Amino acid sequence: MNLLDHRPGTSPVHRAPLGVKYAVLLVLTVVLVAWRQPVVVGAVLAGVFGLYLLARLPGEFLAPWRRGWPLLAFAGVARFASGVFGPVPLSPLDALGPALVVMAAVFGALAAARLLVITTPGTELLDGLAHFFGAFRRFGVNPEAAALAVNVMLRTIPWVGAAVRAHAEALASRGLRRGPVRLMGPVLVATVGHARATGEALAARGLPAAPEPKHPGPDYTRGA
């Protein structure tokens, strides 16, 4: 799980239950999408920065800008263009304001989401996910199978990355150009083969556990 940059700590933000963190994040995101007043967006941004302070990680607040600036720049440029060339044309100066508000809103949502990720250990996120799947049991979801699929996914990400690299090197060593089909065709055949082998390995271990029968029959394995 080294993909996650978890910043351990003991602050109230770190110690808050995961459900509370998700609920706060969801509310902040909905407010940022639905309520685009400069005052509201500014207040939410200040609130998110307050949470970073509370988590004693104020230096991390700007990280979404460093990583995600192309996305934010795209958001700003698109909103600016929509203001200048849209159905109600504004002067470029007037269009600047809404563009900045949109950028601030997108940034605020990304920063809030990142705070949850860096203050929660990866294992806790996975446990939360398994718990979340359990809520859909009545809709026919097999929570054990879903949680197992998450684990298969996370273990396979490095494997697929290595397969892409290995096949790219194989092409290069034969002096072939690295076309997308020439690369991804063999990678995908290897990937499906890997999935079948994984499926057999799971089956051999009796995974995923069969769902509990509603009306268990007599247990013949027990002695009379």
Next chain:
Amino acid sequence: MSQAVPSAQRTSLAVPTQVALAGVFAALIAVCSMLPPIPVGGFGVPITLQTFAVMLTGLILGARLGFLSVLLYLVVGLAGLPVFSGFNAGIGVLAGPSAGYLLAFPLAAGLAGALSTVVLRRGQAAAARGAGRMGFGWWALVWLCAMVASFVFIHPMGIAGMMLALDLDLATALGADMVFWPGDVVKNVLATAVAATVIRAFPALALRRF
């Protein structure tokens, strides 16, 4: 594949195999989202392989398992694991410009899977009667399935997402979305070509019930 496939032989995969395929293809989408964008064509418009992997998942796994696999990717990303492009993670992306696209992915994979299941059945039956192998025309139809799924779900939902999240008017959002159209055509050709390779290697994958 010289024999016609009787419908009785169409069976669901074993549950562990379904779990493994869903997990592995979700991992493939994650890797394709994280790979650096590849410049394509004369303009050097960078395309990511993310939608390529989404469509490929639908074409190879079929409607049900393809939908579930892409949904798994989406849920894991929304939970906060860094599997979206640009290493963004969590519910926050729903306020960003890519929200509509992300939410459309499972539906698009499902539709591409459902349509391509029909095409693959007919194509394999025709191949069994005649040449023994599905011809170019059948694969062109599979490509069309992917294009239909793109234009029914990915682009309309992507445009709606940008209008909502960025407060854009329809024309600007449509213009921003049209930037992706040429790349989309290319990516669906790639996905079809790779799906053809995989289905030749694992013919049983085409025997799915949607």
